[in-house]
Amino acid sequence: MAKDKKTPRPKAETPKGFRDYFGAQVSQRTEMLRNIAAVYHRYGFDPLETSGVETVEALGKFLPDVDRPNEGVFAWEEDADWLALRYDLTAPLARVAAQYRNDLPSPYRRYAMGPVWRNEKPGPGRFRQFYQCDADTVGAPSVAADAEICAMLSDTLEAVGIKRGDYVIRVNNRKVLNGVLEVAGLSGDDKEAERGIVLRAIDKLDRLGVNGVRALLGEGRKDESGDFTKGAGLDAAAADVVMGFMDAGRETGAQTVARLSDLVAGSSVGMEGVQELQTIADLLSAQGYGPDRIVIDPSVVRGLGYYTGPVFEAELTFEVTDEKGNPRNFGSVAGGGRYDDLVKRFTGQAVPATGVSIGVDRLLAALHATGRLDATDQGPVVVTVMDRDRMADYQTMVADLRNAGIRAEVYLGNPKNFGNQLKYADKRNSPVAVIAGGEEFDRGVVQIKDLILGKQLAENATLEEWKDRPSQIEVPRAELVDHVLRMVAGQQADPA
Amino acid sequence: MAKDKKTPRPKAETPKGFRDYFGAQVSQRTEMLRNIAAVYHRYGFDPLETSGVETVEALGKFLPDVDRPNEGVFAWEEDADWLALRYDLTAPLARVAAQYRNDLPSPYRRYAMGPVWRNEKPGPGRFRQFYQCDADTVGAPSVAADAEICAMLSDTLEAVGIKRGDYVIRVNNRKVLNGVLEVAGLSGDDKEAERGIVLRAIDKLDRLGVNGVRALLGEGRKDESGDFTKGAGLDAAAADVVMGFMDAGRETGAQTVARLSDLVAGSSVGMEGVQELQTIADLLSAQGYGPDRIVIDPSVVRGLGYYTGPVFEAELTFEVTDEKGNPRNFGSVAGGGRYDDLVKRFTGQAVPATGVSIGVDRLLAALHATGRLDATDQGPVVVTVMDRDRMADYQTMVADLRNAGIRAEVYLGNPKNFGNQLKYADKRNSPVAVIAGGEEFDRGVVQIKDLILGKQLAENATLEEWKDRPSQIEVPRAELVDHVLRMVAGQQADPA
Numbered sequence: 001m002a003k004d005k006k007t008p009r010p011k012a013e014t015p016k017g018f019r020d021y022f023g024a025q026v027s028q029r030t031e032m033l034r035n036i037a038a039v040y041h042r043y044g045f046d047p048l049e050t051s052g053v054e055t056v057e058a059l060g061k062f063l064p065d066v067d068r069p070n071e072g073v074f075a076w077e078e079d080a081d082w083l084a085l086r087y088d089l090t091a092p093l094a095r096v097a098a099q100y101r102n103d104l105p106s107p108y109r110r111y112a113m114g115p116v117w118r119n120e121k122p123g124p125g126r127f128r129q130f131y132q133c134d135a136d137t138v139g140a141p142s143v144a145a146d147a148e149i150c151a152m153l154s155d156t157l158e159a160v161g162i163k164r165g166d167y168v169i170r171v172n173n174r175k176v177l178n179g180v181l182e183v184a185g186l187s188g189d190d191k192e193a194e195r196g197i198v199l200r201a202i203d204k205l206d207r208l209g210v211n212g213v214r215a216l217l218g219e220g221r222k223d224e225s226g227d228f229t230k231g232a233g234l235d236a237a238a239a240d241v242v243m244g245f246m247d248a249g250r251e252t253g254a255q256t257v258a259r260l261s262d263l264v265a266g267s268s269v270g271m272e273g274v275q276e277l278q279t280i281a282d283l284l285s286a287q288g289y290g291p292d293r294i295v296i297d298p299s300v301v302r303g304l305g306y307y308t309g310p311v312f313e314a315e316l317t318f319e320v321t322d323e324k325g326n327p328r329n330f331g332s333v334a335g336g337g338r339y340d341d342l343v344k345r346f347t348g349q350a351v352p353a354t355g356v357s358i359g360v361d362r363l364l365a366a367l368h369a370t371g372r373l374d375a376t377d378q379g380p381v382v383v384t385v386m387d388r389d390r391m392a393d394y395q396t397m398v399a400d401l402r403n404a405g406i407r408a409e410v411y412l413g414n415p416k417n418f419g420n421q422l423k424y425a426d427k428r429n430s431p432v433a434v435i436a437g438g439e440e441f442d443r444g445v446v447q448i449k450d451l452i453l454g455k456q457l458a459e460n461a462t463l464e465e466w467k468d469r470p471s472q473i474e475v476p477r478a479e480l481v482d483h484v485l486r487m488v489a490g491q492q493a494d495p496a
Numbered sequence: 497m498a499k500d501k502k503t504p505r506p507k508a509e510t511p512k513g514f515r516d517y518f519g520a521q522v523s524q525r526t527e528m529l530r531n532i533a534a535v536y537h538r539y540g541f542d543p544l545e546t547s548g549v550e551t552v553e554a555l556g557k558f559l560p561d562v563d564r565p566n567e568g569v570f571a572w573e574e575d576a577d578w579l580a581l582r583y584d585l586t587a588p589l590a591r592v593a594a595q596y597r598n599d600l601p602s603p604y605r606r607y608a609m610g611p612v613w614r615n616e617k618p619g620p621g622r623f624r625q626f627y628q629c630d631a632d633t634v635g636a637p638s639v640a641a642d643a644e645i646c647a648m649l650s651d652t653l654e655a656v657g658i659k660r661g662d663y664v665i666r667v668n669n670r671k672v673l674n675g676v677l678e679v680a681g682l683s684g685d686d687k688e689a690e691r692g693i694v695l696r697a698i699d700k701l702d703r704l705g706v707n708g709v710r711a712l713l714g715e716g717r718k719d720e721s722g723d724f725t726k727g728a729g730l731d732a733a734a735a736d737v738v739m740g741f742m743d744a745g746r747e748t749g750a751q752t753v754a755r756l757s758d759l760v761a762g763s764s765v766g767m768e769g770v771q772e773l774q775t776i777a778d779l780l781s782a783q784g785y786g787p788d789r790i791v792i793d794p795s796v797v798r799g800l801g802y803y804t805g806p807v808f809e810a811e812l813t814f815e816v817t818d819e820k821g822n823p824r825n826f827g828s829v830a831g832g833g834r835y836d837d838l839v840k841r842f843t844g845q846a847v848p849a850t851g852v853s854i855g856v857d858r859l860l861a862a863l864h865a866t867g868r869l870d871a872t873d874q875g876p877v878v879v880t881v882m883d884r885d886r887m888a889d890y891q892t893m894v895a896d897l898r899n900a901g902i903r904a905e906v907y908l909g910n911p912k913n914f915g916n917q918l919k920y921a922d923k924r925n926s927p928v929a930v931i932a933g934g935e936e937f938d939r940g941v942v943q944i945k946d947l948i949l950g951k952q953l954a955e956n957a958t959l960e961e962w963k964d965r966p967s968q969i970e971v972p973r974a975e976l977v978d979h980v981l982r983m984v985a986g987q988q989a990d991p992a
Contacts, residue, residue: 010553012594012842015579018547020592026543027533034530037523042898044876044905044924047522051514051625052548052581052611053570057506074549074579076572083511083570085548096516098508105923107908115548129547140908144887148908151895286888287895346508380540391640392782399647399783402538409540412603412636412644427601428540 017122018129024377029364032160033113033133036358039156040111040135043148048110050092052117056082058095060345074119085117089134090342090355097138097353098346107140113360136355138342143276146171146310146338146354147283153314153334153356154293160363161372162316167333170297171312173277174304174337176260177202179270180245183263184238197232198242199305205246217242248298253281256296276310307337312356320369330366334358379428381408381484385415386437393441397434397480404481406488425451431488434480444477448484452491513618514625520873525860528656529609529629532854535652536607536631539644544606546588548613552578554591556841570615581613585630586838586851593634593849594842603636609856632851634838639772642667642806642834642850643779649810649830649852650789656859657868658812663829666793667808669773670800670833672756673698675766676741679759680734693728694738698797701742713738744794749777752792772806803833808852816865826862830854875924877904877980881911882933889937893930893976900977902984921947927984930976941970944979948987 014020021029037047056075075084086092089112097108113133122128135152137145150169157167177199181187186194201208201216208216215221217239220231234242244263250256257278264270277296284294303311316330336356343351367373381401383394394410401408411421425433435447454471475483510516517525533543552571571580582588585608593604609629618624631648633641646665653663673695677683682690697704697712704712711717713735716727730738740759746752753774760766773792780790799807812826832852839847863869877897879890890906897904907917921929931943950967971979 009842009844010556011551012554012591013551014547014591014595015549015551015574015577018549020547020596021543021545023542023544026545027537030530030533030543034526037526041523042901042903044878044903046519046873047517047526048519049517049522051510051516053511053514053613053625055507055509055511058508060506074572076570078511081511095508095510099510100516105920107920109905117549129549137908141910142884142887142908144891144906145908147891148906155898283888283891286892346505348505377542382540388638391638392779395640395643395779396782402651405538407538407540409605410640410644412633412638412641414637424601 015128017120017127019127024373024375027377028367028373029131029360032364032367033131033360035159036133036156037111037113039152039159043109043135043152043155045109045111045135048093048096048112049114050086050089050096050112052085052115053083054086054092054095056084058346059084059086059091060094072119074117087118088116089114089132089357090136093134093136093138094342094345097351098343101343101347106138107145108138109135110138111135131360133358133360134355136353138353139351140354141352143279143310143338144283146276146312147280149336149354149356150280150294150312151284151287151289153312153336153358154289156358157314157333161367161370162363163370164293166318166370167293167314167316169294169312169314170300171277171280171294171310172296172298172300172304173273173310174307175269175273175276175309176264176298177245177273177304179264179267179273180241182267182270183265184234184241186232186234186238187267194232194234197230198234201232202242202246202301202304205299205301210243213246214239214243245298246301249296253291253296256298257281260298273309280310302332303335303337306339308340309338310354311335311337314358316366318370330369332359333362333366376429378407379425379430381406381432381434381488382421382425382428382430383408383410383434384418384421384425385411386418386435387441388415390436390438390441393436397436397446397477400481401484404485406481406484426455431491432484434484436477440474445474446477446480447472447474448480448487450487450491511624513616513623515623520869520871523873524863524869525627525856528860528863529627529856531655532629532652533607533609535648535655539605539631539648539651541605541607541631544589544592544608545610546582546585546592546608548581548611549579550582550588550591552580554842555580555582555587556590568615570613583614584612585610585628585853586632589630589632589634590838590841593847594839597839597843602634603641604634605631606634607631627856629854629856630851632849634849635847636850637848639775639806639834640779642772642808643776645832645850645852646776646790646808647780647783647785649808649832649854650785652854653810653829653859657863657866658859659866660789662814662866663789663810663812665790665808665810666796667773667776667790667806668792668794668796668800669769669806670803671765671769671772671805672760672794673741673769673800675760675763675769676737678763678766679761680730680737682728682730682734683763690728690730693726694730695801697728698738698742698800701795701797706739709742710735710739741794742797745792749787749792752794753777756794769805776806798828799831799833802835804836805834806850807831807833810854812862814866826865828855829858829862872925874903875921875926877902877928877930877984878917878921878924878926879904879906879930880914880917880921881907882914882931883937884911886932886934886937889932893932893942893973896977897980900981902977902980922951927987928980930980932973936970940973942973942976943968943970944976944983946983946987 073084073087075082115129116132117129153169181195201213205213212221216231217234218231220229222228241263248256248259250259257274260274281296300311300313302313313332314334315332318330319327320330322328334356338354340350342353383397385394398408398410430451433449433451440446449472457471569580569583571578611625612628613625649665654660677691697709701709708717712727713730714727716725718724737759744752744755746755753770756770777792796807796809798809809828810830811828814826815823816826818824830852834850836846838849879893881890894904894906926947929945929947936942945968953967
């Protein structure tokens with residue numbers, strides 16, 4: 001007779017590029033998103049939650065032109081359709097704005113927060129599921145809507161704990177760039193290839209530096225490996241205009257606007273863009289958002305290819321130490337801008353829209369970097385079990401503590417080894433352990449052990465200043481809650 | 497020459513069985529989950545968030561035995577692996593408990609909340625993505641852990657707004673059923689088929705009634721269509737024991753336990769189950785959770801097939817009106833129990849676990865049914881635009897209102913048609929509209945329109961009691977915030 005084939009045990013692993021979030025990693029993000037939502041709500045934005053799954057057709061960017069349309073998305077076939085996990089929160093907004101266009105208020109202000117999925121090669125710190133947090137206004141053509149998003153972004157950063165002075169929101173405008181391209185002689189239909197080269201070159205300013213970009217604007221650039229990238233073929237004067245655009249930032253917004261006006265003189269779209277920047281600056285200034293918070297900055301090039309009007313980026317300006325030990329600015333945590341054709345794909349009708357997306361993980365990392373968030377959550381008070389027949393008594397102690405608002409639990413593992421119970425409390429980062437055996441029950445008392453103080457004493461046994469504060473005290477059972485409250489308060493008051 | 501082929505426009509639709517959540521539907525659920533998390537946290541549970549995607553291998557229940565392992569899950573192939581969307585929050589917990597078994601505290605108390613996906617035929621009110629909210633204790637063999645989950649469930653229901661008396665948590669035990677099966681002569685290895693028939697029959701008590709179940713315990717049952725279902729073949733005495741089990745509920749827990757003891761006398765596993773029910777009742781009673789909140793109830797049969805020890809179910813006992821206009825109890829909103837082999841699949845080592853899952857949508861529906869939640873959110877105060885050159889002034893009004901904590905926005909659509917602005921405010925459920933044109937700016941005043949009162953007056957023009965309260969007032973610009981605050985407060989005080 002054949003032996004039973006044993007199924008091999010499954011591997012207990014996340015798929016590559018996915019991860020788990022534990023404890024404070026979850027609760028701190030939840031709390032941050034709650035603070036963000038409160039600001040968005042006050043600005044009149046309504047929450048929208050779409051499902052994680054969309055038709056590939058509705059997602060759009062990844063239309064099926066091959067057998068399996070999983071370029072960048074996780075997709076699968078269902079009957080005749082392809083379904084996919086959303087890769088951002090904007091594509092679902094476009095679908096919603098089209099699907100409910102007769103029911104939604106117009107303008108439609110909505111915010112959305114949740115996971116998105118990217119079918120990309122995972123790398124260190126790069127995950128295939130991550131959170132986005134977006135706010136968009138659909139159907140508002142006025143740049144007042146863009147200005148509002150910038151003001152809201154500023155309020156949001158401060159609401160989650162980024163101090164004024166530690167961030168700046170930079171505003172630029174795609175139309176100014178279009179004006180620059182026109183002045184540089186690249187506005188014709190036959191110049192699309194050259195415009196693409198210029199846009200890509202501008203986008204690489206950080207990486208290639210001024211000379212590298214300049215080379216790409218002209219004949220082309222040979223990189224370190226010897227590979228040659230063809231340039232846009234601009235003459236020196238035209239290249240000067242483009243380079244001047246990126247370098248047009250001046251002391252004040254008025255001076256920057258004046259410089260940009262000079263650069264795009266003669267281009268109507270360029271002047272329109274300059275005028276929009278001026279209007280945004282005026283509107284924000286009237287509401288008290290000065291250049292200490294929001295600035296006109298033509299060096300913002302990220303997203304210029306995608307957006308059609310104003311673009312903005314929130315940068316954290318405080319220094320952190322990079323992997324090599326060098327100080328650098330924390331950098332960008334949010335970006336956005338105005339984009340057209342959001343709904344047009346579906347309905348044929350153009351609908352103007354503008355919005356911002358916050359990098360949730362980046363912003364959380366920033367709050368950790370500024371010391372606004374602890375890495376760990378405080379654990380529960382642990383009521384230990386000396387006598388397992390007294391479980392009802394231990395549970396009653398726990399109930400009393402919880403009813404007083406104290407996070408608490410009874411030890412529910414095997415109570416035989418008392419040391420394991422204290423190790424458990426240590427692993428949970430518990431502030432206090434409660435101990436009571438038969439002898440304590442007979443006398444109507446409990447022992448309360450200050451685990452934080454205990455840890456500090458263990459590290460430095462001669463700690464003078466705590467000599468008069470014992471790490472374990474005996475108190476009447478009836479005073480358990482009062483004493484635990486006092487002990488936890490004492491821990492929080494310590495300059496530890 | 498061939499004409500350009502036009503790409504047909506994509507359909508703006510959610511995939512079948514998926515839906516969108518708007519406004520209050522999102523914020524009310526978020527708020528409810530926050531209240532639940534606060535209770536879980538106080539009980540010492542830590543949040544865990546796993547990703548939506550798991551390997552099919554780790555999910556387990558749906559191992560690939562066919563080419564496409566999408567029985568009940570959304571799955572797709574990646575290289576040699578199959579990936580799938582999680583179908584519940586328990587399978588990922590099992591994977592996490594195995595993957596991090598050397599790092600996690602033991603017992604591990606965790607809660608999780610988030611969407612899960614089921615690849616099922618959608619139907620009215622049945623969606624393929626929905627929220628679950630679970631709490632589980634892994635590695636605690638004692639029924640004190642089960643008792644704690646019941647107490648926590650009770651606290652949770654009250655924390656979200658279900659009044660005491662409007663719910664009951666019923667507790668049963670799979671081991672008692674095992675004892676009943678033993679007494680009925682169905683404990684042998686060769687009786688597995690019969691045990692399955694009995695379990696399925698018990699599970700259908702609601703639908704088939706006592707006579708239907710009784711028939712299935714005996715020779716079998718012919719349904720209305722004439723189809724015959726083979727029974728378990730129990731004799732009358734054995735069938736009496738099984739029927740007696742489901743009907744063993746008595747006035748008090750002690751009487752129920754005594755009755756169950758009689759039924760399973762002679763079965764050691766049965767007596768163990770009865771003893772566990774007794775212990776749970778004692779522990780809960782010591783903490784003040786009496787039978788007004790948690791009861792021993794052998795009629796709880798849901799989940800008896802899946803769980804291995806205590807099972808519990810939270811039922812809301814208030815009446816609602818069903819589709820046919822008949823009153824009925826609201827019914828179950830949460831359930832759970834003790835289950836083994838959670839981690840064993842992965843590691844070979846048995847780990848005891850117990851937990852509860854709350855039906856998020858059901859519980860939200862219950863809060864609506866009890867009038868605890870409004871269907872709509874209050875909209876923002878809308879500052880209308882009479883003169884588009886004054887946008888900075890309107891934005892400043894909005895900033896003042898927001899800084900006072902008032903939800904407010906300026907109208908950002910095309911301001912030409914003033915009627916559209918008021919229609920917009922109406923669609924947003926706005927409490928107040930602010931109106932100022934050139935003439936008001938010259939005199940330093942604004943108009944404030946009470947939109948709630950306006951609506952009431954429109955419905956009943958002779959409303960005497962509001963005669964002295966005009967629906968629109970003119971106030972100095974400097975007093976805008978004060979007057980809006982007063983107007984909103986007045987609306988909330990009205991017995992509308």
